[in-house]
Amino acid sequence: MLLALIICISSAVISTTAQEKIDNSTNANNVIPQPPINCHSHSMKNAKVVKIWFSKATACENIPVENGNLGNDEFNKSEDCWNLLQQRQALLSLLVQDFQLDVLKAVDVDSAVVLVPGDKWGNLKDLLDKQRDSKNNETWLSYTLITPDLYPMLQGIRQHQSLLSGHEKRPKRQAHVRNMLRAGGIDPDDFPEEGTLNGFEDGEGGFNFDDYHESKFMNDQMKRWVQENKDIARLDVVGESQDVKDPIYRLRLGLHKRRNNLRNTRHVFLEGGNHAREWITPAAVMFLAQNLIDTHRRLHHGKWLNRNGNKNFTESGHLQDEEHDEDVWNPLEHFTFHLAPMTNPDGYDASLRDPELRFWRKNRNPNAVPENVDKCIGVDLNRNFGFRWGALGASPEFCSEAYRGASAASESETKAVQNAIMSMPNRGRAIAISVHCCAGMVLMPYGYRMRLPDNHKELLRSGMRFARAAADASPDGRRFHFTVGASSFTLYPASGMMSDFAYGAAQIPMTFGIELPESGPGLFLNPPEDIQHIGTVFVAGMKSMLKGILEDSGQKGREGTGGDRHKPDSNLGTGY
Ligand SMILES: [Zn+2]
Incomplete structure (x- = not known):
């Protein structure tokens, strides 16, 4: 202090x-x-x-x-x-x-x-x-x-969420909620019995897309998905959080049990929850996971099989739904997904639990600063990655919101994400995306310098596909816009970001930071009822982008230009 x-x-x-x-x-x-x-x-x-x-x-x-x-x-x-x-x-x-x-x-x-x-x-x-x-x-x-005055609103959010997301099942949490209700002039006994408000009394375990949930509930949900979908889902721990030592999970979705598929598939890495206060981002990555699982199950176990039990393919290789005349595309036929919905559980859970920390951004590493200086703890994980660490737009000051950490990849959360990215096979044909909120943007590298990457045309094309499909999928009466551009130009220069690491160090050619749109009463305060809207918009954007990447590489293959392998950037190291 x-x-x-x-x-x-x-x-x-x-x-x-x-x-x-x-x-x-x-x-x-x-x-x-x-x-x-x-x-x-x-x-x-x-x-x-x-x-x-x-x-x-x-x-x-x-x-x-x-x-x-x-x-x-x-x-x-x-x-x-x-x-x-x-x-x-x-x-x-x-x-x-x-x-x-x-x-x-x-x-x-x-x-x-x-x-x-x-x-x-x-x-x-x-x-x-x-x-x-x-x-x-x-x-x-x-x-x-x-x-x-923000405070009453944050209090209101907490009351609402505590009551809806099953937290009150814990005695400590229940006492907290009761105290907050009392402080707000409400008699806690006016509320129905515990368990009848939260909707999870049937043992569903406390996760849905109607509200924000602590990281534990997300992890439990991923375990359930794996239990129910053993043919396509696997869950690994890729690291742990710096302070609480909570596990950081990666959910893999793909047809990985078929050997040929593992070799031919393209790999997509996504992270959410890097910045604690951007609550919508883990929810959106979870929403994508649910959508991928649902789509696959419908196509392989459900009504999209024809009378003979065979799948119908359209000319473009997509599955055709005879009955509904609907072109249904299953991304798992082409991609293996590596999803890390929550890469900063300490910061996120703190932001979710304590209204005073609602706008917390960093992790909660108390040792990131000398003498455990009160409140100035934590590292901005998206300034901590080990590629061009410590360049433009990251702070050496530990009280800064953009504190870069003591050294490159000093934080265990960063190490976990870096390892997950580096362990992907076939990185020269992979895709990596870091999901953030709330600028409404699709951002390609670079963050650390004011230059466009060599394959910027390809990246722009993909970004535009995301932006158009996402805007078109916006719910009635609203249209979520996404600006497309390079990180350093379009948002602001920043070094030590995941997307620069994936592009520069891991040599993944298709790398983006996706900034989900603002909605609700203010920045980062996307109301719970928007989770499904923004999730839908995000999934539509992702599917369009991935489909486009496949189409582009198919065309290149036919034109004999040698596919879409990433050309090493010969100018690396001459920048900032
Ligand atoms: Zn962010």
Whole structure:
């Protein structure tokens, strides 16, 4: 705790205030952009979610941000835009430092979203009001108050979830829920008996897609899937979490019992739950698993067999449903899936259990910092991977939300994912995806430098397929958009990411970070009733992308261009 105070105070003393810096500078570019440092000494009480607006970004008007409006040439126009974004990041960093903000959504052309401690809001508001009247375009700022007081809402989420997801079966949890109900002026005895509210009293074990569940319930569900689908499913422990030593599981789905298939199949790795507060991501990967299992079972054990008990194939090699005249595609015929839905169980469970930690992002490694500094614990696992570790966009400061860790792959969670990726056969034809939320993007490498990968055309094509299919699968009345581009250009530069590791170190040619869309009352707060919507959108995107990759490699095979093997990137190491 002491060290945190020293560091927070000293950084405040060394730097002049945000207001002075803004006043003294006509060009915020003088300030070197740093990932924001959050000391987390504030409480969630009266915390506000605020969108900070920058002036209109004319330099970014040509940047290919909208789905369906993406041409390779347009990437060259984004240099000015990139400079502008850096200026804005620098400006935001000043505010973060002075007002102890949590950055919920980094600078996105003309805005950013932050969490403001209740006791800092008055002063921040004064500054923003003043800058709104400023004539200087570079330092003009404004704001929208998205959530005036977050705390009651987080409490409400907890009550709802505790009651729905079976947690109350544990005595400790039950007491906690009862206390919370009492605190909210509700008599706990007004609620029906334990077990009748949660819907799992039939021994289903506490997992569904109507709510968010602790990692244990996901693990139990994966074990059940394997029990019920021994012909296609296998479960391995690939590592453990750093603090609690919880197992990290990989669910393998494929026709791996057929020897030929193992050799011919292409392998797909997906991880979810890397960032603790992005609750929708493990749910989406689990939703994909359920969909793959269901599709396979329907095709092989159900109604899609014809009268003679044979499968009907269409010309494209897909199964044809005679009865419903429906083209049904079973990804397991072509791909083996390696699914790690929960790669940061410590951080995720903490975020799920404690409203004060709802926006926790890192793991919970207490030893990642000297002296176990209070609250500044943990490592950003998606800055910890062992490829170009410690380059752009990752912080050496342990209080930072983007703390990269003591060394490359220092965290056991990172090691688990790296091992799972490296153990995949046939990596030169594999696909690797890290699922995040909530920017609504499909991101190809690189994160650590401002360059496009050699096979960027192929990656863009796949990303666009995901984006279109996902948008088309959006539920009635809503349309989830996905922007497609390179990580460092489209989101922000960041090193030590899973996707750069998979592309650069594991030499997997088709590598993406998928940012699921924002929905509900605010960033990361996708309501439980959106799990199935976003899951459906995600599955549609994945299937379209994978189908396209197969079609592309089929065409290449016919054209005799030697297939789609990954060309080693000869320029590696000359970047940042
Ligand atoms: Zn994330």
